[in-house]
Amino acid sequence: MAKYDYLVVGAGLFGSIFAYEANKRGKKVLVIDKRDHVAGNIYTKEVEGINVHMYGAHIFHTSNKEVWNYIQQFAEFNRYTNSPIAYYKGQVYNLPFNMNTFSKLWPDVRTPKEAKAKIAAAIEEAGIKQPKNLEEQAISLGGKEIYEIFVKGYTQKQWGRPCSELPAFIIKRLPFRFTYDNNYFNDAYQGIPMGGYTQIIDKMLEDIEVRLNTDFLAHREELENIADKIVYTGMIDEFYNYQFGELEYRSLRFETEVLDEENYQGNAVVNYEEYEIPYTRIIEHKHFEFGTQPKTVITREYPATWHKGDEPYYAMNDDKNNSLYAKYKALSDQDGKVIFGGRLGMYKYFDMDDTIAVALDCVKKELQ
Incomplete structure (x- = not known):
């Protein structure tokens, strides 16, 4: 007999919401993650008193009131407004246009x-x-x-x-705005959780068994049989042993350093538009929470070609990859035991609010 009702593979936002809601309904849940921490790509870690976004800038924004109200129960959000700067050949410009x-x-x-x-x-x-x-x-x-x-x-x-x-x-359109307003998002609600994102996932998983440094695919035989159902947030093509071929992804590489100065660039996000500069942006984390610490932490973000074994960040949603994903999706639809979720399981770009919405939708279908 199975020991758990659900095995959730991946302690990111999608998996943690599902686990939290299933646990709330009296289901026995085990959450595993191959990394050594929870929170997936929204993981934040305190460095020099600053909450550092370890996998790139995560700025919460939504116009979905249900999603906003839902996430508010796990953290208090500040009033951070995303107003990035673009650097090009010695000049700085405001974004969006x-x-x-x-x-x-x-x-x-x-x-x-x-x-x-x-x-x-x-x-x-x-x-x-x-x-x-x-x-x-x-x-x-x-x-x-x-x-x-x-x-x-x-x-x-x-x-x-x-x-x-x-x-x-x-590029379906270019976001031209004919007002003197640097607010990047038009969403009704935006901000950053005061104290970082990891606390949100910690609260979701506090009454749930979690095993870190646990790779599902490396222990597949043992793990597949300990739960009635599996919620899988990893790569769908990898789950099915690439039987129709590999989906393509883009990866990222981060270089983070502590600087012995109070304020490096005066803004949380500065985009570097020139091709000759290898990184796409520099993030100065303290500005997300209006920090006044004596030191600062910056991260340079480099896009990278994805190879098998690298961390996949973005699905390459062109026609070729979408039709390949459709084959895996059809296969997963016949699988009564596994539910695929999140960016990698659903092979789609999601913002955080999208991830919450699809996770809650999954909860409704599966648990109600």
């Missing part, structure tokens, strides 16, 4: 009407009616200058391919 960006780029532009006219003229000059790739798509939306400064280098670093070889659909 707004009137502060346009007036810096074109000193003679002051009003929304002038900015719109400038962009419209640049689009007309480019004359691209049927964009065949990302480069042409971006130029058709904002003109060549905006593409060269803000899209080209950053995007090529991010995807590891020239923009002329990337599909047009990756």
Whole structure:
């Protein structure tokens, strides 16, 4: 007889929500994770009194009131507003593209009407009616200058391919805002949990058995039989031994250092647009919580080609990979024992609020 009702593979946001809700309903749950900590990619660790986002910047934002209310029970959020800066060839610009960006780029532009006219003229000059790739798509939306400064280098670093070889659909639109407002997200609710993200997962899992440094695939035979059902948040293709082939991912590499100064860049996130600078951004963690510590911690974020065994961060959701995922999804739909969840299990980019929404949806289907 199975010892547990559910084995949850992965102590990230999706797995922890499912485990918490199942435990609340009297189910016996075991959570395992191959890392030496809980919280997955939202893991934060205190360094020099600063909560460091160990796997890149995580800024919570949502317009889903149910999701916002749900996450509030585990932490108090501050009023952090994401207003990144873009660095390009010695100049700094505000993001998202707004009137502060346009007036810096074109000193003679002051009003929304002038900015719109400038962009419209640049689009007309480019004359691209049927964009065949990302480069042409971006130029058709904002003109060549905006593409060269803000899209080209950053995007090529991010995807590891020239923009002329990337599909047009990756950029459906460019977020132009004709107001002097640097707020990146339009969502009704945003902020950072005071004290970091790890506490949220610790609270979810406090009454649940957790085993860290435990790789499901390395102990598959033993672990598959100890629970009636498995919630799996790892890579779906790896779970099925790549039987239809490998899905593609992008990876990231982080370089974190402590600096003996109070304030390094004056902003939590600075994007580096030039292709020649190998990292895409520098994160200064203290600014997420308005820190005044004597030292600071910064992280350089480098996009990386994914190879088997590397940490997968982003699904490559082009047509080829999506049709391959559809085969694995069809296989998983016939599997009555395993539920796949999260970015890797569902092969999809999710923000944190999306992850919470799909986890709660899974809870409703499975546990109610």
